[in-house]
Amino acid sequence: MAWKRRPFSGRRLSRALNIADLREIAQRRVPAFVFEYVEGGAEDELTLRGNREALEALRLIPNTLVDTSARHQRIQLFGRECSAPLIIAPTAINGMLEPDGDLAVARAAAGLGIPFTLSTLSTMRLEDVASKAGGRLWMQLYVMKNRRIAEDIMQRAAAAGYETLVFTTDATIFGSREWDQRNYRAPGRPNLVSLLEALRHPRWLFEVLLRNGVPRFRNIEAFLPPGKRDAIGGSLVTTELLRNAPISWEDVAWIRKNWPRKLVIKGVLSVADAERAADLDCDGIVLSNHGGRQLDSCVAPIDMLPAVAAKVGKRLTIIMDSGVRRGTDVIKALALGAHAVMVGRATLYGLAAGGEAGARRALGMLCEEIDRVLGQVGCRSIAELGPHLVRSARR
Numbered sequence: 001m002a003w004k005r006r007p008f009s010g011r012r013l014s015r016a017l018n019i020a021d022l023r024e025i026a027q028r029r030v031p032a033f034v035f036e037y038v039e040g041g042a043e044d045e046l047t048l049r050g051n052r053e054a055l056e057a058l059r060l061i062p063n064t065l066v067d068t069s070a071r072h073q074r075i076q077l078f079g080r081e082c083s084a085p086l087i088i089a090p091t092a093i094n095g096m097l098e099p100d101g102d103l104a105v106a107r108a109a110a111g112l113g114i115p116f117t118l119s120t121l122s123t124m125r126l127e128d129v130a131s132k133a134g135g136r137l138w139m140q141l142y143v144m145k146n147r148r149i150a151e152d153i154m155q156r157a158a159a160a161g162y163e164t165l166v167f168t169t170d171a172t173i174f175g176s177r178e179w180d181q182r183n184y185r186a187p188g189r190p191n192l193v194s195l196l197e198a199l200r201h202p203r204w205l206f207e208v209l210l211r212n213g214v215p216r217f218r219n220i221e222a223f224l225p226p227g228k229r230d231a232i233g234g235s236l237v238t239t240e241l242l243r244n245a246p247i248s249w250e251d252v253a254w255i256r257k258n259w260p261r262k263l264v265i266k267g268v269l270s271v272a273d274a275e276r277a278a279d280l281d282c283d284g285i286v287l288s289n290h291g292g293r294q295l296d297s298c299v300a301p302i303d304m305l306p307a308v309a310a311k312v313g314k315r316l317t318i319i320m321d322s323g324v325r326r327g328t329d330v331i332k333a334l335a336l337g338a339h340a341v342m343v344g345r346a347t348l349y350g351l352a353a354g355g356e357a358g359a360r361r362a363l364g365m366l367c368e369e370i371d372r373v374l375g376q377v378g379c380r381s382i383a384e385l386g387p388h389l390v391r392s393a394r395r
């Protein structure tokens with residue numbers, strides 16, 4: 001009989017060895033409908049699975065007998081040093097995982113010298129995160145039908161010191177996350193099974209819902225009708241908020257005029273769109289399929305990276321996300337031409353598993369793994385990585 005590995009069954013952060021372990025703890029700490037909001041992808045989840053498959057199908061070719069004892073993983077990002085090649089991806093409704101979840105992740109990132117990106121659909125006001133978190137702050141922008149919301153976010157983010165604006169372009173037609181939707185009767189209204197799930201998680205119920213009140217879209221609250229401010233049932237609510245907002249490349253010029261600092265376009269996947277972003281004076285792009293939450297059957301960013309990097313790598317800062325769970329994933333992306341990598345769920349699993357300490361642990365794990373893999377492939381710095389270190393295992 002084949003020997004089977006035992007799955008991780010611990011509950012304590014200190015027992016977790018990797019992001020998958022944190023995910024296990026997270027799954028036990030929050031009700032299923034909350035976990036499914038974080039975890040889920042669109043429709044048949046081909047994109048979601050494909051992100052992992054594409055990363056796993058790459059293999060590293062190490063250089064041996066290189067003295068890497070003085071190696072480091074620092075990078076320059078928009079003219080400033082980052083202590084790791086990571087950026088926290090914007091994620092809506094972090095307050096459903098942990099009270100003040102945005103602040104917890106922002107603080108964890110600041111402590112490790114990693115930029116944090118706050119979602120337009122955060123559950124804390126951008127000003128509060130800025131005044132309490134410290135560190136490098138980026139602001140994500142959704143442009144909705146009511147343009148005043150985007151103008152307001154840009155003005156407030158500039159005033160509060162956010163250094164980079166990340167304009168997300170791939171959520172106007174919202175992905176259908178079906179197993180998340182099945183948990184609700186209507187936006188903001190969990191069904192009976194979800195209510196029972198909440199009761200089975202008294203710590204979560206007390207900390208997240210009762211003690212601090214139901215998480216709300218604090219950033220844009222002033223623009224929402226009273227019945228639509230709650231962030232419960234996130235996918236359903238955001239579908240309504242973003243539905244068919246008429247945005248196009250022309251809006252990039254409008255945003256460029258309104259935003260004086262670094263501008264990054266998130267949701268680019270084709271070479272043509274990457275070139276367009278460069279032509280419109282953007283500073284960077286995030287090659288992303290939104291972690292498999294929007295278009296199903298979408299190409300994995302890692303598969304587009306070499307072609308995009310070859311075309312615009314010298315004109316734009318290229319950031320990649322979607323599916324990153326290990327240091328090896330980060331190293332593969334950097335070797336294939338990304339300048340930095342965004343992480344979404346990896347940090348959220350940490351947050352759900354243990355608040356700020358959990359988010360710190362998730363980021364610490366990734367940094368440790370990056371450091372180890374960098375040494376194992378025989379590189380002393382990120383600058384020494386290159387496509388010669390990667391090949392497809394599918395060939």
Ligand SMILES: Cc1cc2nc3c(=O)[nH]c(=O)nc-3n(C[C@H](O)[C@H](O)[C@H](O)COP(=O)(O)O)c2cc1C
Nearest residue numbers: 038089090091092119168290291321322323344345
């Ligand atoms: C729970 C959750 C909420 C998200 N909310 C946003 C958002 O508000 N704005 C945005 O641009 N992307 C959002 N994303 C996408 C992430 O920024 C990022 O592209 C994605 O998580 C990367 O994939 P990964 O989770 O596999 O790392 C969200 C992702 C998750 C998992």
